[in-house]
Every structure is written in structure tokens, then in C-alpha cells.
Amino acid sequence: MPQRTATKKVMLEVVKTACSNCNLRELCMPPGLDRREMEKLDELVSSRRRVARGEHLYRAGQHFDAIYAIRSGFFKTDVLIEDGRDQVTGFQMSGELLGLDGISTEAHSCNAVALEDSEVCVIPFSHLEGLSREMHTLQHHFHKVMSREIVRDHGVMMLLGTMRAEERLAAFLLNLSQRFTARGYSPAEFYLRMTRDEIGSYLGLKLETVSRAFSRFQEEGLIAVQQKYVRILSTEGLKKLMSHQRG
Amino acid sequence: MPQRTATKKVMLEVVKTACSNCNLRELCMPPGLDRREMEKLDELVSSRRRVARGEHLYRAGQHFDAIYAIRSGFFKTDVLIEDGRDQVTGFQMSGELLGLDGISTEAHSCNAVALEDSEVCVIPFSHLEGLSREMHTLQHHFHKVMSREIVRDHGVMMLLGTMRAEERLAAFLLNLSQRFTARGYSPAEFYLRMTRDEIGSYLGLKLETVSRAFSRFQEEGLIAVQQKYVRILSTEGLKKLMSHQRG
DNA sequence: GAGGCCGTTTGATCCACGTCAAACTTGGCG
DNA sequence: CGCCAAGTTTGACGTGGATCAAACGGCCTC
Numbered sequence: 001m002p003q004r005t006a007t008k009k010v011m012l013e014v015v016k017t018a019c020s021n022c023n024l025r026e027l028c029m030p031p032g033l034d035r036r037e038m039e040k041l042d043e044l045v046s047s048r049r050r051v052a053r054g055e056h057l058y059r060a061g062q063h064f065d066a067i068y069a070i071r072s073g074f075f076k077t078d079v080l081i082e083d084g085r086d087q088v089t090g091f092q093m094s095g096e097l098l099g100l101d102g103i104s105t106e107a108h109s110c111n112a113v114a115l116e117d118s119e120v121c122v123i124p125f126s127h128l129e130g131l132s133r134e135m136h137t138l139q140h141h142f143h144k145v146m147s148r149e150i151v152r153d154h155g156v157m158m159l160l161g162t163m164r165a166e167e168r169l170a171a172f173l174l175n176l177s178q179r180f181t182a183r184g185y186s187p188a189e190f191y192l193r194m195t196r197d198e199i200g201s202y203l204g205l206k207l208e209t210v211s212r213a214f215s216r217f218q219e220e221g222l223i224a225v226q227q228k229y230v231r232i233l234s235t236e237g238l239k240k241l242m243s244h245q246r247g
Numbered sequence: 248m249p250q251r252t253a254t255k256k257v258m259l260e261v262v263k264t265a266c267s268n269c270n271l272r273e274l275c276m277p278p279g280l281d282r283r284e285m286e287k288l289d290e291l292v293s294s295r296r297r298v299a300r301g302e303h304l305y306r307a308g309q310h311f312d313a314i315y316a317i318r319s320g321f322f323k324t325d326v327l328i329e330d331g332r333d334q335v336t337g338f339q340m341s342g343e344l345l346g347l348d349g350i351s352t353e354a355h356s357c358n359a360v361a362l363e364d365s366e367v368c369v370i371p372f373s374h375l376e377g378l379s380r381e382m383h384t385l386q387h388h389f390h391k392v393m394s395r396e397i398v399r400d401h402g403v404m405m406l407l408g409t410m411r412a413e414e415r416l417a418a419f420l421l422n423l424s425q426r427f428t429a430r431g432y433s434p435a436e437f438y439l440r441m442t443r444d445e446i447g448s449y450l451g452l453k454l455e456t457v458s459r460a461f462s463r464f465q466e467e468g469l470i471a472v473q474q475k476y477v478r479i480l481s482t483e484g485l486k487k488l489m490s491h492q493r494g
Numbered sequence: 495g496a497g498g499c500c501g502t503t504t505g506a507t508c509c510a511c512g513t514c515a516a517a518c519t520t521g522g523c524g
Numbered sequence: 525c526g527c528c529a530a531g532t533t534t535g536a537c538g539t540g541g542a543t544c545a546a547a548c549g550g551c552c553t554c
Contacts, residue, residue: 103391147348459504
């Protein structure tokens with residue numbers, strides 16, 4: 001659509017950073033926008049940033065001034081306390097937001113690390129707030145996204161507080177499957193971008209326990225694993241596993 | 248201040264529900280508002296609601312249309328899954344907000360139960376969004392509050408994922424102490440509003456384990472406990488306990 | 495002031511997961 | 525092609541907290 005009036009100098013640039021023709025827009029943006037609103041939203045993204053595998057998008061303590069929408073790639077966030085212990089607080093994939101934790105104190109409270117070569121859209125937070133004041137739909141969408149994050153965290157607390165090892169891993173795999181599905185990938189077959197240690201940290205387990213649970217699932221015919229490659233053979237089996245009472 | 252122009256019919260009513268002369272305003276409201284802004288904020292609270300001990304403020308699944316600021320009292324929030332397991336996701340005291348989890352789907356995702364006779368200010372969410380669009384300070388404050396909730400949840404995930412029983416309880420007591428302090432109560436002496444079972448649920452422990460940890464802390468001279476009455480004798484001791492490496 | 499209920503404490507035992515250790519698999523690199 | 529490092533698997537053993545059980549303490553009712 002080269003006939004669109006562009007505020008940026010170079011047409012190529014516009015096409016590159018426009019939310020309005022990003023194939024992730026269903027994930028990032030409020031639904032049901034008209035053309036005018038979409039174009040306004042395009043202004044939100046000030047730039048894009050590539051983050052190579054293993055590099056930090058931001059670190060705990062750094063000044064916060066933007067949130068990030070993942071355009072491609074895969075991240076983890078983790079927090080660490082003085083004595084050296086750390087915990088992975090989440091894994092984020094394309095279309096999801098990073099950096100919401102930084103709003104509260106204007107400093108990031110966790111580290112965000114790319115688990116594969118990635119690219120993010122930089123959304124200066126002051127722009128977002130400004131545009132939110134003009135666009136009710138954007139405002140409401142943003143509030144929903146933050147709230148969803150809170151609900152998600154409650155789910156993880158549930159997992160950590162009440163589930164046993166195999167239930168946690170089953171919940172984790174089902175969650176990944178569902179998110180890959182939403183992105184048009186196979187629900188049953190995917191590569192894990194994280195190590196057993198990172199999965200364990202997220203699930204509150206040691207890497208050996210994660211590894212054993214994987215093996216057990218394989219023995220029982222629920223999945224096929226080979227290193228980071230996972231194929232789910234029985235979604236039902238995994239779900240049933242999760243609803244077993246403790247004890 | 249009876250000479251203030253009131254939009255409400257009865258002066259007494261205004262005084263009763265005005266945020267501007269609520270002694271919790273430092274906790275609820277953005278700092279540094281001028282008189283005009285404060286008066287605008289007063290309109291946010293549509294009504295107040297009393298919730299007797301043991302009653303629900305809202306239940307999971309109920310339609311969401313307002314968030315609640317606790318004026319007095321004490322609440323817990325919990326989630327439960329089909330198989331009967333449940334988990335306390337938080338304890339809330341005066342000046343704190345309840346209901347943020349409901350924004351994402353327009354339905355509450357957890358239950359909020361009063362642990363003592365309480366009173367909340369009802370803040371219709373559409374009002375809050377409306378006023379946020381007019382008042383940058385309110386908007387930013389609200390975003391910070393939501394973000395703080397996310398950071399808090401990460402702290403709980405850390406606790407559940409990496410800490411052992413006594414560390415969890417120490418962290419819990421220090422957190423309560425700090426929050427009571429912020430409200431002008433004694434940092435060292437308070438009544439627990441919740442049962443051992445509820446503490447355990449929050450901390451991912453069984454009630455017996457919580458009870459044993461209390462006893463242990465008492466033996467070691469860190470605290471004095473008698474049922475729900477707790478006196479912290481050594482904040483330092485509790486802090487040191489938390490930074491012990493696992494193993 | 496006796497009786498009953500709910501929450502708590504304490505003890506004995508069990509088990510899921512952590513810890514320690516060794517072997518194996520994979521991928522990057524000279 | 526072979527070496528090395530990083531990640532994974534698997535086994536043997538230890539332990540923190542769960543489970544089961546019983547007694548105790550406060551509080552309410554009658």
C-alpha cells in the first residue's frame with residue numbers, strides 16, 4: 001500500500017515498522033480498529049532492535065523508558081537475589097510484551113535475555129501513555145494486557161505452590177503448545193528454546209527432575225523427546241495428569 | 248472544609264467518601280496533586296461497601312466492572328482449580344487495590360474474601376479509565392500500581408520457586424511488618440488475620456510446616472508467637488535467615 | 495462453668511524431589 | 525576429524541517437608 005500518506009521519510013522504513021501490516025497485530029493490538037486508528041498506532045513504535053541469542057534486552061536495575069513487543073524470537077526473564085539464587089519468571093514469544101515490570105519504579109526489576117536471535121519493537125512508554133489518553137481502545141487494550149500478566153502470574157503461583165513435578169511439566173508443555181498454536185505453528189511439535197535448567201528454574205525444580213519427568217512422559221507414551229525437540233503424542237494424557245489430586 | 252463546592256447532595260456524604268481527606272490517600276492516590284485534581288479524583292469512588300468477616304467481595308467468574316480500594320480491614324484472594332486444590336494468591340490491607348485481575352477478561356479470576364470486617368471504596372473501572380484519559384498523573388499512577396502488582400507476583404514466584412520453608416515464613420513476616428509500618432502501626436508487633444492454613448497455602452506449605460517454623464523461630468528467639476499475635480524480636484535474624492544459600 | 499468446635503501444636507513416619515556423581519550426546523572449533 | 529565444553533540423562537542416596545495421628549488451647553454457646 002505505497003499510496004498511504006507516510007510521516008516517515010523513507011517508504012521502506014514505514015513498511016518495515018508499521019504495526020498495521022505486521023502479521024502479529026492480532027496479538028499486539030486492540031481488535032477492531034479502523035484505518036485511521038491503525039495509522040495512529042503505527043507511530044507508537046519508535047524503532048526496532050535486534051537482540052542476538054544470549055544477549056540482554058535489558059537488565060535489572062536499568063532505567064525504564066520503553067516496553068518491547070517481540071517481533072520475532074524468544075526470550076526469558078529472570079530475577080536474582082543477593083545470595084546468588086535466581087528464578088526464571090517467564091518465557092516470552094513473538095507478539096508478547098516485555099518490560100511491564102519496569103513501570104512501577106522506572107527501573108527494570110528483572111533481566112530479559114534472548115534465547116534465540118530476536119527482534120523487538122521499541123515502544124517508548126511516554127508515547128504509549130500519550131496515545132492511550134487519546135485512544136480509548138488502546139488504553140483499554142493496554143490495561144487488559146497488564147491484567148493478563150497478573151492473571152498469568154497467579155497461574156504460575158498456583159503451579160509452584162500446589163503442583164508436583166510432573167504436573168508442572170505437563171502444564172508447561174500444554175501452555176507452550178497453546179501459545180505456539182496461537183501463532184500458527186504446530187500444537188504438537190516444537191523446539192524448546194530453553195535448557196532443562198531454565199525450565200527447572202521456571203517450574204521450581206532441579207534440572208535432573210525436569211529431565212526425569214521428560215523421560216517418564218516418554219516411557220508412558222505421552223510425548224516424544226529428543227533433546228530440545230518435543231512432540232506431544234497425547235494432549236489428553238497430559239491434561240489428565242494435571243488434574244490428579246495430590247496424595 | 249464545609250465551604251467547598253460539593254457536587255453531591257448531602258455534605259456529610261461528601262465528607263464520608265472524599266479521597267481528598269482520606270487518611271490513606273498517600274497509599275491510594277498519586278502524589279503531588281493540586282486541590283483541583285484532588286476534587287476530580289473524589290468523583291472516582293462511586294460508593295462504599297462493607298464486607299463482613301468471611302464474606303466475599305467478589306468471586307471468580309463474576310462479571311468485572313469495578314476495582315476496590317480497601318478503606319479498612321483485611322482480605323485474602325485465592326484461586327481454585329477443578330480438582331479442588333486452591334492457593335491463596337495474596338493478602339491485602341488498607342490502602343491496597345483489589346480486582347485488577349478482572350480487567351483482562353472482564354470477569355474476576357479469583358475470589359476476594361474479607362478476613363475481618365472491612366470496608367472498600369468502589370471504583371467503577373470505566374470511570375477510572377475516563378478520568379485517566381484526562382489526568383496524566385492518575386493514568387501514570389494507575390499504571391505504576393498495576394506494574395507493582397506484577398513485580399510483587401514475581402517476588403512470590405521467587406519465594407515459591409527457590410526458598411525453603413523457614414525462609415518463606417521469614418520473608419512473609421518481614422513483608423507484613425513492612426506493610427504495617429507503612430500504615431503507621433508497629434513494625435514489630437501485630438495480629439495475623441489469617442490462619443496457619445491460609446499462610447501455608449500462600450507460601451506453598453502445609454499448615455503443620457508453618458506451625459513448626461513458627462515454633463522454631465520462637466525457640467531461636469527471633470519472634471514471640473501466641474496464636475495469631477506475633478512479636479518480632481530480631482528483624483536482623485529473620486533477614487539473615489533468608490539469605491542462607493540452599494544446601 | 496461445662497461441652498464442643500475449630501485452629502494449632504507436636505510427634506512419628508514416609509516419600510518426592512534434591513543432591514552428588516558418572517556417563518553420554520551434541521555442537522562448535524582448531 | 526577429533527577435541528572440548530556445555531547440556532542431558534541416569535543411577536544411588538539423602539532429606540525437607542508432607543502425611544497421618546493425637547493431644548492441646550481458645551472461644552463460643554447454652
